Structure formats: C-alpha cells, structure tokens
Amino acid sequence: MNAARISAIIVKEYHDLKANVQVLMMVILPAFLAVLYSRMGSGDERIYSFVFVSLFSLVFVTMYVQSMLISEEKEKNTLQSLLMSPAHTTEILVGKSFMNVVITLVSLLITWMIMDVKLTNIGVLLVVLILSIVIFLSIGTIVGLISKNLIQTGVYIMPFMFLFGFAPMIQVYFSDGIIGEIIRYSPSVFTMDIAVSALEGQDFSSYQADLLWLTGWTIIGVLAAYVLLKKKSLSN
Amino acid sequence: MDYALQVKDLSKVFGQQQALQQVTFHVKRGEIFGFLGPSGSGKTTTVKILTGQLLPTAGDVTILGKNASKMNGSDLGRIGILTDNSGLYERMTINDNLKFYAKLYNAPAGRVEEVLQLVGLAEEKKKPVKKLSKGMKQRVLLARAVLHKPDVLFLDEPTSALDPGNVQKMHDLLRDLNREGTTIFLTTHNMEEAAQLCDRVAFLHEGQIREMDEPKLLQRKYAKNTIHLELKDGSNETIINDAGGAERLYQYMQAEEVLAVHSDQPTLGDIFIEVTGRELA
Numbered sequence: 001m002n003a004a005r006i007s008a009i010i011v012k013e014y015h016d017l018k019a020n021v022q023v024l025m026m027v028i029l030p031a032f033l034a035v036l037y038s039r040m041g042s043g044d045e046r047i048y049s050f051v052f053v054s055l056f057s058l059v060f061v062t063m064y065v066q067s068m069l070i071s072e073e074k075e076k077n078t079l080q081s082l083l084m085s086p087a088h089t090t091e092i093l094v095g096k097s098f099m100n101v102v103i104t105l106v107s108l109l110i111t112w113m114i115m116d117v118k119l120t121n122i123g124v125l126l127v128v129l130i131l132s133i134v135i136f137l138s139i140g141t142i143v144g145l146i147s148k149n150l151i152q153t154g155v156y157i158m159p160f161m162f163l164f165g166f167a168p169m170i171q172v173y174f175s176d177g178i179i180g181e182i183i184r185y186s187p188s189v190f191t192m193d194i195a196v197s198a199l200e201g202q203d204f205s206s207y208q209a210d211l212l213w214l215t216g217w218t219i220i221g222v223l224a225a226y227v228l229l230k231k232k233s234l235s236n
Numbered sequence: 237m238d239y240a241l242q243v244k245d246l247s248k249v250f251g252q253q254q255a256l257q258q259v260t261f262h263v264k265r266g267e268i269f270g271f272l273g274p275s276g277s278g279k280t281t282t283v284k285i286l287t288g289q290l291l292p293t294a295g296d297v298t299i300l301g302k303n304a305s306k307m308n309g310s311d312l313g314r315i316g317i318l319t320d321n322s323g324l325y326e327r328m329t330i331n332d333n334l335k336f337y338a339k340l341y342n343a344p345a346g347r348v349e350e351v352l353q354l355v356g357l358a359e360e361k362k363k364p365v366k367k368l369s370k371g372m373k374q375r376v377l378l379a380r381a382v383l384h385k386p387d388v389l390f391l392d393e394p395t396s397a398l399d400p401g402n403v404q405k406m407h408d409l410l411r412d413l414n415r416e417g418t419t420i421f422l423t424t425h426n427m428e429e430a431a432q433l434c435d436r437v438a439f440l441h442e443g444q445i446r447e448m449d450e451p452k453l454l455q456r457k458y459a460k461n462t463i464h465l466e467l468k469d470g471s472n473e474t475i476i477n478d479a480g481g482a483e484r485l486y487q488y489m490q491a492e493e494v495l496a497v498h499s500d501q502p503t504l505g506d507i508f509i510e511v512t513g514r515e516l517a
C-alpha cells in the first residue's frame with residue numbers, strides 16, 4: 001500500500017463530495033430520526049432506539065452512499081481510469097471508503113449527542129462499530145459494482161436498505177417463523193444485538209457468538225468486494 | 237531490436253463475432269504507430285487488449301517486454317491511455333482532476349501547469365469539468381494521459397472531437413512527447429492525421445491487418461505509373477510514365493498546350509480503398 005496514492009484518492013473524494021448535495025443530504029437524515037426518537041421511551045427502550053437510529057446511519061449513509069459513489073465512478077468511467085493507474089485495488093478501496101467513514105462517524109456522533117445515551121463497554125462498541133462499518137461499506141461497494149449504472153444501483157440497493165435497515169424490526173414481527181430465522185443471521189441483526197447487549201452492560205459471553213458471526217460476514221464482504229473490483233479492471 | 241509492443245497471431249471473438257483475426261505486428265520503441273480502420277474494424281478492441289483491459293481469445297500480446305494481461309501497478313505507471321471509456325470527475329475542476337492524477341502517477345507538481353499550457357486550457361483550469369465542451373474534455377483527457385510522460389501512450393481517436401487549430405496543437409504535443417522517448421500507438425480514421433504523424437501505419441479491415449508500412453513507402457508502392465495532364469483547351473489526359481508517354485507529353489509541350497502536370501501520388505485514403513475496397517470514414 002502506498003500512502004501517497006491513498007491520500008491522493010482521499011483528497012479527490014473530499015473535493016468531489018464537497019459539491020455532492022445528494023450525499024450531504026443523506027447525512028442529515030439520521031439526525032432527524034434521532035430527534036424523533038429522542039422524545040420517546042426511557043432506559044432500555046432508549047438504548048434500543050439509539051442503536052436502531054445508529055443502524056439507520058450505517059445503512060443509509062455508509063452502505064447507500066458507498067453504492068452511489070462506486071456506481072458513479074463506474075458510470076463516468078473514472079473507475080476504469082483508477083484501475084488502469086498504478087493504484088492497487090486495496091488502495092482504491094481504502095481511499096474510496098475513507099471520506100464515507102468520516103461522514104458516517106459524524107452522523108453517528110450527531111445521533112449520539114441528540115439521543116444522549118450513556119456509553120458502556122466502549123471496547124466492544126468500537127469493535128462492533130468497525131466491523132459493521134466495514135461490512136456495510138463492502139455491501140455498498142458490491143452493489144455499486146454489479147449494477148450497470150446509477151439508476152440500477154438505486155434499485156438494487158433498495159432491498160438491502162430495507163432488509164438491513166429494518167431487519168431488527170422484521171425479526172420482532174416474524175420471530176417464530178422461517179423468515180425470522182433467516183433474518184436472524186443478517187449482519188444488521190448481529191450488529192444491533194451486540195450493540196444493545198453491550199450498552200445494557202451484559203456479559204461478553206452472551207454475545208460472543210454474534211460477534212464471531214459478524215466478523216465472518218465482514219471478512220466475506222471485504223473479500224467479495226476486493227475480488228469484484230479486481231475483476232473490473234478487465235472491461236469484459 | 238527493442239520493441240514497445242509485440243503482437244503475435246492475436247484473435248478476439250465476441251460470441252459469434254470475430255472482432256480480430258490473426259493480427260500480428262510490432263511497434264519499436266520511440267515509434268509513432270498508426271492503426272487505421274473504419275468503424276467496427278477492431279481498433280478499440282486492439283487497444284483494450286494491448287492495455288490489458290480485455291483478454292485475447294488467442295495470441296501473444298507483449299507490452300514493454302511483459303504479457304499485457306499481467307501488468308502490475310508499476311507497469312501501468314509507465315503507460316498512458318486515452319480511450320472512449322476514459323472519464324473525468326465532473327464536479328471537480330480541471331485543475332483538481334489533473335492534480336489528482338499527477339499524485340496518483342507520482343508526476344512532479346509543476347507538470348500539471350505544463351500540460352495545461354500544452355493543451356491550451358491554462359485559463360480555464362478553475363472550471364468544473366461538467367461545464368466543458370466535448371473538445372475541451374478531450375483535451376483534458378489527453379493532458380491526463382501525458383501527465384507522467386509515459387513510455388507508451390495509447391490514443392484511441394484522440395482528435396475526433398477537436399477543431400483544426402487544436403488538432404495541430406495536439407500533434408505538436410505528441411511529436412514533442414515522442415521526441416522525448418514516448419512510443420505512441422494511435423488509432424484514427426483520419427488518413428491525413430496518420431500521414432502527418434505516424435512513422436508507420438497498419439490498415440485494419442474486418443479484424444485483419446491488410447497492409448502495414450511507412451506512409452511514404454505505401455504511397456510509393458501504390459503509386460500508379462501515370463501522369464495527369466491538364467490541357468489548355470480544358471480537357472484532361474492521362475499518360476503512362478514510359479517512352480510512349482514521354483512522346484505524348486513532348487508533343488503536347490511542343491504545341492504549348494499543357495496547363496498543368498500532376499503526378500499520381502495516392503493519398504493514404506486512396507490506398508486504403510484500393511487495399512480493402514472500402515472507404516475509411
């Protein structure tokens with residue numbers, strides 16, 4: 001990995017995002033939700049709402065924005081230029097994700113400040129934050145890469161947003177059936193469960209299996225995104 | 237011999253379509269090589285294969301001594317590409333675009349200003365790319381392709397969107413770059429451009445190379461052995477360049493009837509038609 005090239009991509013991304021109104025709008029969305037939810041509930045319910053709104057940030061900012069940014073690079077043929085440059089696939093992935101991570105963190109910070117939840121088990125929270133950011137970045141990247149253009153990305157990303165954004169809720173409604181059983185293994189449910197447990201101060205043993213699952217998902221996601229991007233340097 | 241490109245028995249099939257068929261050619265280091273052919277003849281396909289963006293169905297393709305499909309980051313840093321799938325960041329200014337690529341290719345910082353001057357866009361450098369005309373975008377893309385003074389430069393119809401003034405500027409830029417050692421592989425269906433710029437040209441037709449040589453030598457090879465006379469009475473006469481013809485010419489000249497004499501130097505376009513039976517455009 002070459003730091004100069006990564007920082008070049010990050011600076012480029014910054015210049016580009018500055019002028020990207022659509023993306024900047026997405027960042028504000030979770031803040032609205034946070035304001036709404038901050039007026040409801042107390043105690044455990046509040047923790048649940050906070051994690052839910054945070055998950056919303058991860059899905060609507062991290063994953064959705066990433067899919068749009070990657071798709072746009074593809075549609076405008078700048079991705080091909082990146083792939084034909086000395087930059088390595090990893091450098092492109094890291095550079096392309098960095099600003100998005102910053103935006104996500106800002107959005108989460110705003111959510112936290114509005115909802116004012118006391119953080120406990122910060123180590124675990126950090127781990128789950130990193131894992132979930134990476135998995136949602138990967139899924140966004142994959143969707144952006146497999147769809148033909150921005151419009152198609154907008155369509156393909158919908159079910160993922162719905163599934164991941166609302167999985168914890170869907171799971172509550174379908175808790176007994178096969179649907180609930182499947183959704184239980186979605187990365188967003190693992191993220192939610194671990195974060196809630198950690199905030200409620202539960203024992204590590206109660207969510208270590210979830211953490212393992214989430215780690216597994218993350219590794220699979222990163223590998224898939226990497227392989228797909230590498231293959232894209234061949235235009236056929 | 238030091239070759240920049242070596243292509244041997246290259247074939248490419250898309251589904252049912254044979255896009256390239258047993259294409260063989262070599263480009264020496266420092267050469268400007270023109271790949272000429274009508275639309276659909278396989279020019280872009282060749283460029284994509286040479287730059288590793290497309291895999292050949294059969295054949296060997298070597299660039300700077302390396303298999304084209306196995307280029308790594310530092311190999312890619314030695315080539316420059318301008319094709320119809322080259323893009324720019326539309327929301328960013330010309331300057332920010334070029335500065336980005338300069339860093340990516342580790343080109344010296346002052347080089348951006350230099351190429352902006354060369355393509356005549358120094359005044360406009362603060363404009364966002366989305367506000368540029370097609371020809372201006374084309375010039376930014378060219379500027380980007382030459383930022384790092386590549387060892388091999390691929391240009392797929394680089395001047396198709398440009399006006400004559402800018403075409404001239406572009407040609408000067410390419411000649412200068414070539415003088416500094418860049419090998420240039422250029423596709424075009426502009427015969428005049430090829431004749432002016434290229435050390436050698438290949439005629440591509442339906443995926444096959446039909447003829448390949450220096451423009452001068454091709455013109456000599458396909459020169460017809462005839463001379464055209466324009467006579468004062470308004471008529472034209474074509475005579476063969478031999479003793480009989482000399483006799484005729486002598487007679488006309490004696491009678492002071494000759495207005496003009498034209499030799500029969502074919503243009504590259506004429507030769508292309510003769511070789512392939514097809515117009516180039």
Ligand SMILES: Nc1ncnc2c1ncn2[C@@H]1O[C@H](COP(=O)(O)OP(=O)(O)OP(=O)(O)O)[C@@H](O)[C@H]1O
Pocket residue numbers: 236250251253255273274275276277278279280281282
């Ligand atoms: N990805 C592809 N899939 C299927 N067929 C293709 C593909 N790319 C090119 N072809 C076909 O291969 C042939 C050569 O195409 P190519 O783009 O190389 O032509 P060209 O000489 O660059 O033409 P032009 O001057 O119009 O750019 C065409 O018949 C085209 O339809």
Ligand SMILES: [Mg+2]
Pocket residue numbers: 279280281392
């Ligand atoms: Mg073409």
